[in-house]
Amino acid sequence: MYSKIAINNIKKSYKDYTIYFLTLILAVCIFYSFNSIDSQKALIDVKSSNAKYISRLMEMMSGVSVFVSMILGSLILYANNFLIKKRKKELGIYMSLGMGKGKVSRILVAETLIVGIISLIVGLILGMGTSQVLSIFTLKLFETPINEYRFAVSTSAIGKTILYFGIMFLLVMIFNVFVISKYKIIDLLTAGRKNENIKFKNSFTYLLAFILCVVLLGFTYKSILKIGLDTRNPMFKPLIVLSVVSTVLFFFSLSGVMLYIVNRNKNVYLKGLNIFVVKQISSKVNTNFISMSVICLMLFITILVLSTGISLKKDFEAGLEKEAPFDASITVYNNSKKNNLEDVLAKVNFKTSKNEKYAAYNEYLSGVKVGGLLSITDEEHKDDKVSFVKISDYNKMLKLRGKKEISLNKDEVLLMSNYNEMVKLAHGKLKSNKKVNIKGKEYLVKNDKIIEENLGNDIVQDTYLTIVINDEILPKSNKICRSILNVMYSNKNREQNNKKYSEIHENLLNHKYKGLSISDMNAYSKDDIYSSEKGGTTAVLFIGIYLGIIFLITSMAVLALQQLSEASDSIERYKALKRIGANKKMIDKTIFIQTFMYFSLPVTLAIIHSIIAISVVNGEMSKFNQIDIRFSALTTALLFIAVYVGYFYTTYTGYKNIVKNNI
Known part of the structure; x- marks a missing residue:
């Protein structure tokens, strides 16, 4: 039964x-x-x-x-x-x-x-x-x-x-x-x-809160655009908190400000059923400002993740070739004569293989700063340090990769960097003048374009700014900052060769070399870097898309349910409208405007938040590679529109049916 x-x-x-x-x-x-x-x-x-x-x-x-x-x-x-x-x-x-x-x-x-x-x-x-x-x-x-x-x-x-x-x-x-x-x-x-008893505060309170909200949002946007994604900056976390607070203030003050502005314009306020529409929207925003703030922030996260996720994955993976130009590398940092590359390899019981070709090089502290080398006054980069690499070592790396070696005249140098922001600064310098000053002497930069690659495998693009110089120019007193052994495999036993470097990497992570008095070092194979990077970026992308879609559905569903709930609560008000002469077309119009406005308010602010955040993300990633978010943005827009229109239309239709069946 x-x-x-x-x-x-x-x-x-x-x-x-x-x-x-x-x-x-x-x-x-x-x-x-x-x-x-x-x-x-x-x-x-x-x-x-x-x-x-x-x-x-x-x-x-x-x-x-x-x-x-x-x-x-x-x-x-x-x-x-x-x-x-x-x-x-x-x-x-x-x-x-x-x-x-x-x-x-x-x-x-x-x-x-x-x-x-x-x-x-x-x-x-x-x-x-x-x-x-x-x-x-x-x-x-x-x-x-x-x-x-x-x-x-x-x-x-x-x-x-x-x-x-x-x-x-x-x-x-x-x-x-x-x-x-x-x-x-x-x-x-x-x-x-x-009926729900809505209590509106004094208009001055709402205006003050709205002005404070606008000021906070402006300050937050300007500051976050300036510092970017620098989580070490002491202002980063407070700015995140401020953005949340200002979002809540926006929806808290919105109902009072709407009433105040529309009420001041009598031609709009007294036209048709605008009094009813404005009161309805204001009362609902006033009641649900907390939930609307949460929805806005969820939609912001959704738009940000979906619109940048695929592009960020492509960007990270586009840099893999620059990060890992060799089949494997072992790097020893802060090298010294008592603890050089050969000693470290012996301590970790590293054994050579007939299926591998090897070449090693040293990178030296130069004592040269970016500002002096490139004649720039950029506060962010002028005091950054430059490193030296001998041309003989650089040619060994080229030969190992099967590339043509390069010769330098006495007054020539090569410039290397795969940090996109530094590449732009260097290219700007080379356009106007191809000569650089190194410790009081001028040298001609032989390469027209900056060489954008690592000289050893790493999980990041770590060639900040390196000068390749003639061997005889380098003073013997210059200290080695790191030594790298680079390896290329034959086509046989690739997995077995990878295993050797993976074991060294695992032993380093597990501190198994702690008692060997070894300075900082790492070991990476190209395949491990590719696997790790692609696995990591794919996992982040999948989880981001998963949560983004769930957040989108949840946000739209809550907005829809709040509107339908409001329809049930307002039946007596619609009956009153009908009694004073409002026809079906007029009532349907008020329902459409209410539903559209209620759905659009959190979406609009979320989009504004997203534009700022996407600009910051693009700016940060462009330091390494240029990224194109057009495909991601288009996909996000289509998905967003499909879900938005689906829930909006269903809500509007449901709202009309509730009112129609009860008046």
């Missing part, structure tokens, strides 16, 4: 369930898709042959999924609370006809169960389709041929999705039973007659 009543209730109220169904289906679809990426056979093959980074990605995804389930669980409870609130009168009628609270609770439990099962089935079917698109995207990220793609369904992801959402629905059922047990019949029957 209870299940029959529950099914009839769902059929009768299916329009009210639209947002609830849409959110649940999207949540199940996304949850399954991101937890099923390791079911693709091509990725399983990659995992078995290379790396650990696919399995590490899946471990991270599992951890993130727990966090995502908490967000979605909270959202489902929030949506369920809206439905209970809307149906108070109906539930009150059940009780007044003699149905006990226990039986009412059973009906709600049955409804939740039915809705949950339908949402899971539809969401999983859509998720199976969406996961195939995600699998192709994943194969591209891992540079696996698309012809390796096969349709796949992940039973483990299905099980995980059913388990997590089953727990969520169980919590909803418990919540419903608890809520019903607290209600009295009189409260349920009179719920529709109670």
Whole structure:
């Protein structure tokens, strides 16, 4: 009997369930898709042959999924609370006809169960389709041929999705039973007659808060553009806090400022139903300014992550060739005659192989500063130090890589840097004058363009500014700052050769050389650097996209539910409008404007925040490589518009139906 009543209730109220169904289906679809990426056979093959980074990605995804389930669980409870609130009168009628609270609770439990099962089935079917698109995207990220793609369904992801959402629905059922047990019949029957009591503060308070908000935002934007992503700067964390505070102040003051501005313009304020629209929007913003602030910040994170994620991944990976020009390298820092490269290699029991070619070089402290060398007054870089490398050592590196060697005249030098900002400064100098001053003597820069590469493998592009000079110019007193042994393999035993350098790296991380009195050192193979970088950037990108989409869906769903809740609360106001002569077209127009404004306010501020943040990220990354975010930005815009329009239209339609059916 209870299940029959529950099914009839769902059929009768299916329009009210639209947002609830849409959110649940999207949540199940996304949850399954991101937890099923390791079911693709091509990725399983990659995992078995290379790396650990696919399995590490899946471990991270599992951890993130727990966090995502908490967000979605909270959202489902929030949506369920809206439905209970809307149906108070109906539930009150059940009780007044003699149905006990226990039986009412059973009906709600049955409804939740039915809705949950339908949402899971539809969401999983859509998720199976969406996961195939995600699998192709994943194969591209891992540079696996698309012809390796096969349709796949992940039973483990299905099980995980059913388990997590089953727990969520169980919590909803418990919540419903608890809520019903607290209600009295009189409260349920009179719920529709109670209007929300909105208290507006003095207009001066709102104006003051709004002015303070604008000043704080302006100061934050200007400061963050200046310091960039320098987390060591003492102002960085306070600026993040200020941006959050100013966002909350914006929505706190917005309702009062809107009323004040529109009220001052009587031609606008008194036109049509504008008085009603402005009051409605202001009251809702005034009530929900905290939630709107949180939504704005979530949307900001979503836009930032989605619009820069793919480009940042490409940027990091574009620098891999510069970071690792050799098959392997061992670097010893702060070298000395008593602890030179050969001694260190002997201490770590390094053995040469017939399948490898070797060449070593030293890098020296020059005593030269960037400002003096390039004749610049840039405060940020003028005191930075420059290093020396002998031309004979540089030619050894070129020969090892199979490149043509370079000869220098006595008065010639080469300039090297792969730090993009320094490259720009150096190119600016070379355009006007190709001569540089080194310790009082002028030298001609032979290369027209700065050589942008590392002279050894590293996890970063670490050639800040290096001068390649003739051997005889370098004073014997110059101290070695580091020595590097570079290695190139033959085509045989590549994995075995990599293992040797990986073991040294692992031993360094585990402090196994602590008792050998070795100065700082590292060991990297090209394959390990590529694997680590691509694995790391892919993991960050996946998690960013996963959370970004969840944040987007959650934000839109909360905005939609708040508007629909407001529609239920405002029925008496719409009845009053109809009594004074407002027709259906006029009422629909007020609903459209309210819904559009309410959806647009947090989105607009989030976009402004994002423009500043993206500029900062681009500026920081352009120091190393030029990045192009057009593809990421376009993809983000299309996804954002699709979700925004879908929720906006569903909300607008639902709002109209609620008003239409009750006036």
